Amino acid sequence: MASGKEIRNKIKSVESTRKITKAMEMVAASKMRKAQDRMRAARPYGDKIRRVAGNLSHALTDYSHPFMEVRPEQKSVGLIVVTSDKGLCGGLNTNILRLALNRMKEWDAEGKKLQVTAIGSKGFSFMARAGATIVSHLSGSGLGDTPRMDKLIGPAKVQIDAYLNGEIDVLYIAYTRFINTMKQEPVIEQLLPLSGDLVGSTTANRWDYVYEPDAKSVIDDLLLRYVEAVLYQSVAENMASEQSARMVAMKSASDNAKNVIGELKLIYNKARQATITKELSEIVGGAAAV
Secondary structure (H helix, E strand, C coil): CCCHHHHHHHHHHHHHHHHHHHHHHHHHHHHHHHHHHHHHHHHHHHHHHHHHHHHHCCCCCCCCCHHHCCCCCCCEEEEEEECCCCCCCCCHHHHHHHHHHHHHHHHHHCCCEEEEEEECHHHHHHHHHHCCCEEEEECHHHCCCCCCHHHHHHHHHHHHHHHHCCCCCEEEEEEEEEEECCEEEEEEEEEECCCHHHHCCCHHHCCCCCCCCCHHHHHHHHHHHHHHHHHHHHHHHHHHHHHHHHHHHHHHHHHHHHHHHHHHHHHHHHHHHHHHHHHHHHHHHHHHHC
């Protein structure tokens, strides 16, 4: 059995750790509320522009934007991976990166080339270790706690330009969708080319539109806003998931530390009682000998 001093040192160490995890839990809870508000505020606009863009893919128009043209052969793939900059958020990053890695293996088995854009330092470091071709990335202070379109559009534009130039035939985005505080779901969605089937639009509920001043200018601006909205919403969803997962992970760590402290105190009390009993036995034995 460890000595009383060693047990006291362990108790102090675990108590210090619990103070840190408790503070991180409170910080994450504060950031989580703000991140969820931003995410919920972006959802109505993102869902609406997805439906409009989906209906547009079935609309009857003489102008066809490159974003709506499905290429018969998909020989190269682009992937935007959204992760967090920081750790200590449970299995959030592990789940989305595992999903992305499995999909990458499928594309590799099909002989498709892949190029990656990493948003978040965790995804960037993982893709670098995996040997993926990273064409752009955003991490560190550039990402921060609040999604900013002026920061996000730069790395994503590399992939969009590659799609327009024919360097890639399809573009996906991988992120963690926020379900609730206790549940977050890793997903991979097709960003380009746009298909009405991807956003719930079918031939049964086609819409047609009147364009003013002309179809080209309206569709060009609309589809650019569509890509920006999906990208912003994906990062906002991932940030809300990150703070929720971190709060839950830190709360679990604090609770575990509390249980460990209780067990250590029990062991310390037993050791102290055994020492006292031993000393009393020695005193009684010495008195009897005299």
